[in-house]
Amino acid sequence: MLKRExxxxxxxxxxxxxxxxxxRPVGLHSNLIEDLGLESIKIMDLxxxxxxxxxxxxxxxxxxxxxxxxxxxxALMIYLEEHHGVV
Amino acid sequence: MGLYDGFSRLxxxxxxxxxxxxxxxxxxxxxxxxxxQGSIGNRRVILAGTNNYLGLTFDPQAIAAAQAxxxxxxxxxxxxRMANGSYGGHVALEQELAAFFERPSAIVFSTGYxxxxxxxSALATPKAVVLLDADCHASIYDACALGGAQxxxxxxxxxxxxxxxxxxxxxxxxxxLIIVEGIYSxxxxxxxxxxxxxxxxxxxxxxxxxxxxxxxxxxxTGRGLAQALGVEQDVDIILxxxxxxxxxxxxxxxxxxxxxxxxxxxxxxxxFTASPSPSAIASVRSALQTIAQAPELRDKLWxxxxxxxxxxxxxxYQVGPHASPVVPVMIGTKEQGMRFWRALIxxxxxxxxxxxxxxxxxxxxxxCSVSAAHSEQEIDAMVEAFAALRDSDILESVA
Numbered sequence: 001m002l003k004r005e006x007x008x009x010x011x012x013x014x015x016x017x018x019x020x021x022x023x024r025p026v027g028l029h030s031n032l033i034e035d036l037g038l039e040s041i042k043i044m045d046l047x048x049x050x051x052x053x054x055x056x057x058x059x060x061x062x063x064x065x066x067x068x069x070x071x072x073x074x075a076l077m078i079y080l081e082e083h084h085g086v087v
Numbered sequence: 088m089g090l091y092d093g094f095s096r097l098x099x100x101x102x103x104x105x106x107x108x109x110x111x112x113x114x115x116x117x118x119x120x121x122x123x124q125g126s127i128g129n130r131r132v133i134l135a136g137t138n139n140y141l142g143l144t145f146d147p148q149a150i151a152a153a154q155a156x157x158x159x160x161x162x163x164x165x166x167x168r169m170a171n172g173s174y175g176g177h178v179a180l181e182q183e184l185a186a187f188f189e190r191p192s193a194i195v196f197s198t199g200y201x202x203x204x205x206x207x208s209a210l211a212t213p214k215a216v217v218l219l220d221a222d223c224h225a226s227i228y229d230a231c232a233l234g235g236a237q238x239x240x241x242x243x244x245x246x247x248x249x250x251x252x253x254x255x256x257x258x259x260x261x262x263x264l265i266i267v268e269g270i271y272s273x274x275x276x277x278x279x280x281x282x283x284x285x286x287x288x289x290x291x292x293x294x295x296x297x298x299x300x301x302x303x304x305x306x307x308t309g310r311g312l313a314q315a316l317g318v319e320q321d322v323d324i325i326l327x328x329x330x331x332x333x334x335x336x337x338x339x340x341x342x343x344x345x346x347x348x349x350x351x352x353x354x355x356x357x358x359f360t361a362s363p364s365p366s367a368i369a370s371v372r373s374a375l376q377t378i379a380q381a382p383e384l385r386d387k388l389w390x391x392x393x394x395x396x397x398x399x400x401x402x403x404y405q406v407g408p409h410a411s412p413v414v415p416v417m418i419g420t421k422e423q424g425m426r427f428w429r430a431l432i433x434x435x436x437x438x439x440x441x442x443x444x445x446x447x448x449x450x451x452x453x454x455c456s457v458s459a460a461h462s463e464q465e466i467d468a469m470v471e472a473f474a475a476l477r478d479s480d481i482l483e484s485v486a
Contacts, residue, residue, distance in 0.1 A: 034096070039444040044221070048240060057255045059216075059237035 002054060002080060008073045014049050015069060018042055028070045050076065104425055111428050111440035121145055122460035125437065132437040133465050135455045140304050140412050141384045142460025143334035143377060149370040153335075156369035164362045169351070176368040183375055184339055188310055188325065192342040194351060195368075197360045199299050199328025200226040202338025204233060205356035206326060206347075207266065207295065211236035216259050218252060218292070219266040220244065220278065222447050227266055227297065233356075236264070243271075243447065246282035253290045261291030269301030269312035273446050273454060275411030277301070277312055284321040293323045303332025304412055309378045309385060329367070333374045337363045388412055388459040391466050395457055398470035402477050414455040415441075416473070419482065424451035426481045434472035 008028070015026045019036050032038045038046075044060050051058050062075040091098070104110060109127070116134070118126040122142040125134050143149060156176065164174060177195055184193035196202035203226040211217050211234030219227055222243040231238045239256070242248040253260040265287060267278040280296070287294050298311035306314030309332070313319045324347065329337035340347065351357055378384070389412075396410035405417040418424045421442050428440040431453065439454040446452050455469065476482070 039449075041221075041444040041447075042449075044240060048221070048242070051239075051252070051255075055255065057216075057239055057252065057259075059239055061237060 004073060004077055007050075007054075007076055008069065010050065010053055011046070011069045011072055014046055018046065026069070029068045031067055032069070032072075033067075046072075056080065108429055109432060111425065114437075116437070123458055123462075123465055127432060127437060130432060130435065132432060132435050133461070133469060134437055135457070135461075135469055136437045136439040137456055137458065138300065138331035139334060139458045139460065140300075140332045140388055140456070141334070141374075141378065142458040143332070143374045143384075145460075146334065146370075146374065146377060148377065149334065149373040152373040153366040153370040156365040160365035162366075163364045166361055167359060168362045169358045171362075173362065174365055174368070176365055176372065177362060180368055180372050180375075181339075183372060184341055187308075187375060187379060188319075188341040190325075190341045190343050191345045192347040194340050194347065194357065195363065196338040196340070196357060197363050198336060199326075199330055199338035200229075201356045201360055202326050202328065202340055203227055203297060204230045205354040206324060206340045206350060207231060207264075208234035208356065209350045209354040210234065210264055210293075213237075216256060216263040217266060218249060218256075218263050220268065222271055222273070223266060223268060224272065224297065224299070244276060244279055246279045246286060249283060250286045250290070253286065253292065263292045264295060265292045266295045266297070269296055269298040269305065270411060270413060272300050272413060273441055273452070274415050275407045275413030276409065277305075277411075280312055280316050280318050280322075284318045287321060294321060295324045295326060296322050297326045299326070299328045299331060300413065302327045303378050304385065304388065308382070329363075329371045329374075332378065333371050335367045335370045335374065337367055337371060384459045388457060391459065391461050391463075392457045394463065394466045395455060395469060398466070399455075399473055402470070402474055404473065404477070412457045414457065415446075415452040416455065417450050417452050419451060421451050423481055424453065427476060428453055430476050430479065430481060431472055434475055436469050436472040 012026055019026060022037050024036050026036060030036050032043055043063060047058055047060055058079060062079050066072045066075050116125045116127060122139055122144045123134050125132055160174060168177060181193040181195050185191060196205050207227060207230035211231045213235035215236040216239060217231050217236045218239050218241055220243055221240045239252055241252050256263060267283060270277050296313055301311040303309045305312050313322045313325060324340055324342045326340050329335045392412045393410045396406060396414050399416060400406050407415045418427045424440050431438055441452050441454050443449045
C-alpha cells in the first residue's frame with residue numbers, strides 16, 4: 001500500500017534537489033516549468049527517480065497533463081491504482 | 088489568447104540570443120565551397136558543424152549519378168510510394184541496402200526522422216512497452232508518442248538500469264521494444280550494445296538500434312556499432328539515415344525478418360509521405376557503393392577524430408568521454424556558449440552550439456563534427472582556433 005502523502009513528500013524532496021541551484025521555493029502547486037525552471041527532460045528524470053524509489057514501472061505518458069507536483073501526485077496515484085492496484 | 092502566446096517563454100529565450108549578432112539556431116551558410124569549406128557572410132569558415140562524416144557531399148561519382156537521375160527521371164516523384172508507385176531506384180536501393188547489411192528486408196524513407204517515425208510508431212502501439220535510452224533522439228520519443236506506446240526510460244548507456252527496469256516489467260519485458268542509438272549525437276559516446284544484447288538474451292524483448300551517426304563510421308564494412316561489436320544477429324531492426332555518411336537525404340530500416348515488410352502497409356509516415364527524389368536516391372546508391380569499396384575513408388575519419396580530440400584535450404578543454412567523429416566541448420553557461428560559438432566563427436571555424444535540453448545533463452556545449460574530407464591542416468586550424476580562445480575572457484568565469 002503506497003500512501004499519497006509518502007509520494008508527495010518524495011516528489012517535493014526530489015524537486016528540492018533538482019532546483020537547489022536555482023534556489024526557488026518548491027510548493028505543491030508550483031509550476032514545474034514556469035516557477036521551478038525545470039526542462040522537460042528534468043521532469044522525466046524525476047519520474048525515473050520515483051520509479052526507483054517505489055520500485056514500480058511508470059511510463060512517461062502520465063506526464064502529459066502534469067504541471068505541478070500536485071498534478072504529478074494525482075497522475076501517479078491514478079496510474080498506480082489502475083495498473084498496480086496498490087493504492 | 089493569441090495564437091502564439093503559449094510560446095512567449097520560448098520567444099523571450101530566443102530573443103536573448105539575437106542581440107544583433109549571428110544566431111546559432113538560424114545560421115545561414117551563404118556559400119558552400121567544398122565538403123569542408125564554406126562562407127558565413129564574408130567570413131570563410133572550416134565546416135565542422137555538419138554530419139558529413141565521410142565527406143561525400145561533393146563526391147564526383149555521386150554528383151554524376153544524381154545529375155543523370157535528374158535528367159532522366161525529373162526533379163521529384165510528386166507522390167507517395169503507396170498511392171503513386173515506386174521508382175526503380177527506390178526498389179534497387181532497398182535491395183542494395185539489404186545486401187549491404189546481409190538482411191532480408193530493407194525499407195527506404197524520405198528522411199531519417201521519418202524512418203524512425205515510420206518504423207517505431209507502427210510497432211509502438213498503445214499495448215506495447217518501449218524501453219528507451221534517456222538520451223535517445225527526439226525522433227524516437229516522437230515516434231513512441233505517435234504510436235501511443237507506454238514509454239519507460241532508462242539511464243543513458245546504463246545497461247544495469249535497463250535490466251532493473253525490465254525485471255520490474257515482468258512478463259511484459261518479453262515483448263518490449265528496446266531502443267538505443269549507435270553513436271549518440273551530442274557526446275559522441277556509444278551504446279553498451281554487448282551488455283544490452285546479453286540482457287535481451289536473458290529477459291527477452293526486441294532490439295532496435297538507430298545507427299544514424301555510426302553507419303559508415305563504425306564496423307568492418309561500415310554497417311555501424313552492431314557490426315563493430317559483433318552483435319548484429321541480436322539486433323532486430325537497424326535504423327539509419329542518408330543525410331550523414333551517405334551525404335544526401337532520406338532514411339532506412341533494415342530488418343532481420345522479412346516480416347518487417349508488412350510495416351509498409353501499417354506505417355502512416357511511410358504511406359502518407361512523398362517518396363525520395365530520384366536524384367537523392369541516385370546519389371545515395373553511389374555513396375553506398377563508395378562506402379563498400381573505400382574503407383580508407385573510415386580510417387581517415389578516425390585519424391582526424393583522434394587528432395582533433397587529442398588536440399582539444401591537450402589544451403585543457405573538457406571533451407567527450409572518448410575520441411569520436413562527434414567531439415563535444417563543454418562550455419560553461421548558455422551565454423558563454425553563445426559568445427564562444429561566435430568567436431569561433433571569427434576565427435574561421437563553424438561548429439554547432441547545443442544548449443540544454445538538446446544537450447544532456449544540463450550542459451552547454453559546442454559540437455564539432457569531423458569529416459574524412461578534413462585535411463590535417465584544417466584539423467590543426469580548428470585546434471588553433473580553440474587555442475586562441477582558451478585564455479580569452481569568454482571562459483573566465485567558468486568554474
